Amino acid sequence: MTFSKRLTDIVLALLLAAILALPFAVIVVILLLKEGRPLFYVAERMKAPGQPFHLWKLRTMRAAAADSGVSGGDKLNRITPMGRFLRRSRLDEIPQLWNVLRGDMSFVGPRPPLRIYVERFPELYAKVLQSRPGVTGLASLHFHKHEERLLANCRDAAETDAVYARRCVPRKAHLDLLYQRQRSFCFDLLLIWRTGSRVVFRRRAAFRKA
Secondary structure (H helix, E strand, O other), X not given: OOHHHHHHHHHHHHHHXXXXXXXXXXXXXXXXXXXXXXXXXXXXXXXXXXXXXEEEEXXXXXXXXXXXXXXXXXXXXXXXXXXXXXXXXXXXXXXXXHHHHHOOOEEEOOOXXXXXXXXXOHHHHHHHOOOOOEEEOHHHHHHHHHHHHHHHOOOOHHHHHHHHHHHHHHHXXXXXXXXXXXXXXXXXXXXXXXXXXXXXXXXXXXXXHO
């Protein structure tokens, strides 16, 4: 990661933390009253082959003893009412500002993968994870909704894994590697702007549906 990219991450993370501190505190209190503990979902992700880290999000699902793998149709019934709102508005991702400040993630890059896929596709992820994982990125903007539709039709964990590995991993990696070849400070700002615009639009829609 270049010095300018890291500096941009730190400045933007601190700015957003200051702006979102009060809304985040309100969300946490509402979650505590409506859903109870735990408030956070902490999961292992990979920032490079052999380098795991803990990704932080607000909890949007009912806890399960043996929860693993990506989220597919088999997990939809575990999403809480508050969780649906948080997901639609992407407010569940506010704690990832901590991951950015720690240097685990950047604002722009490939979404951090699960260990099982990094180990299953070592050559592919050795290339993809040459970029620091990001909160948003080219694949997040252009493939996320399609991925949700693909996985929503899966009936169990095995089917979810098969669909994700066969139809999502290669296409997301293609976009991540395209970003890697084209990345620049201006391109990062464009992706952040497009993500912010989409989040504002989705947040308004989420508030109307809440």
